[in-house]
Amino acid sequence: MRNNLGPALAVGALLVLGTGLVLALFWAPEDADQGFSQRIFYVHVPIALTAYACFGWGAWKALRLLWTREARYDLESYTAIHMGTIFGVLVLVTGSIWAKVSWGIWWSWSERQLVLFLVLFLFYSAYFMLRYSTDPGPRRANMSAVYALFGVVLIPVSFLAIRLAENFIHPVVFTRDGPQMAGSMFFVFCVCLAGMLLLAAALYQAELAGKRLDARVRELREALA
Amino acid sequence: MSRGETYVFAAYLALFAVVLGWLVIHAFKIARLSRELTELVELARRRDGKAPAPDAAEARVAGQ
Numbered sequence: 001m002r003n004n005l006g007p008a009l010a011v012g013a014l015l016v017l018g019t020g021l022v023l024a025l026f027w028a029p030e031d032a033d034q035g036f037s038q039r040i041f042y043v044h045v046p047i048a049l050t051a052y053a054c055f056g057w058g059a060w061k062a063l064r065l066l067w068t069r070e071a072r073y074d075l076e077s078y079t080a081i082h083m084g085t086i087f088g089v090l091v092l093v094t095g096s097i098w099a100k101v102s103w104g105i106w107w108s109w110s111e112r113q114l115v116l117f118l119v120l121f122l123f124y125s126a127y128f129m130l131r132y133s134t135d136p137g138p139r140r141a142n143m144s145a146v147y148a149l150f151g152v153v154l155i156p157v158s159f160l161a162i163r164l165a166e167n168f169i170h171p172v173v174f175t176r177d178g179p180q181m182a183g184s185m186f187f188v189f190c191v192c193l194a195g196m197l198l199l200a201a202a203l204y205q206a207e208l209a210g211k212r213l214d215a216r217v218r219e220l221r222e223a224l225a
Numbered sequence: 226m227s228r229g230e231t232y233v234f235a236a237y238l239a240l241f242a243v244v245l246g247w248l249v250i251h252a253f254k255i256a257r258l259s260r261e262l263t264e265l266v267e268l269a270r271r272r273d274g275k276a277p278a279p280d281a282a283e284a285r286v287a288g289q
Contacts, residue, residue, distance in 0.1 A: 021237065025233075025237075034229075035229050036227065036229035036230055036233060037228075037229035037232050037233055039233045040232065040233055040236040043236055043237060043240055044236065047240070086243060086247065089243065090239060090240060090243050093236075093239045093243075094236045094239055094240070097232050097235050097236045097239070098232070098236065100232065101228065101229060101232035199244070203244075203247060206251060207251070210251060210254050210255065210258070213258055214254070214258060217258055217261050217262060217265070220265050221261070221265060224265060224268050224269060224272070
């Protein structure tokens, strides 16, 4: 049976994210406080939530590996963390751009939200150093899985940091009373979030297929040697 | 272009650049795997004592 999930996700991502970005630029109402620059929100926040989702997905696959001992979960967990790190870079880049235009600075070390996200990002960056410092095999898979599970603890901390902060300049949009924005803005945000999740899923599928193919070629080379 | 528009454009461009960068890296990876597979097919054929037939292999790949 042909696996059409990857192409379907890629087409879905192109359509939904493309629509979302067009709506964000040309249809969403302008923010009274920040003006046009507020439109960075429609990429920055969905990218951040997608990065959390990728790290969470990687941790889930790591848990499955430790639970079932099936080797395939190691590659799936690694690929999800790889994707999470790519989206993590984007969070930092788009966040810095937004900070510069809104606050006049690229970075603020006094902001717990920013620093905790950086800690989370560096933690998962170190995952690759750990992984490639050990020979392939069950030991590396187990160590990587345990590390990925430790990292997932940082996600809720990073997410809730803004609510724990006493004085902050990072805006709070989602409160207990719901999203603090107009209905049309929230609709565009949801479209962008769906598109970004589809993009991450498409990249994950393509990356996973590439890594599996790479592993099979290596096996074939060893078998023929 | 206003200051706000410039920064919004930069943020959207960053997303586009990262996706495009990933695509380029992935394309190089696929090209490398394709090259390695061709080498392995030739190696397997030499082992079987058959002459390499790259045209037939390429035709199979094109037919996928």
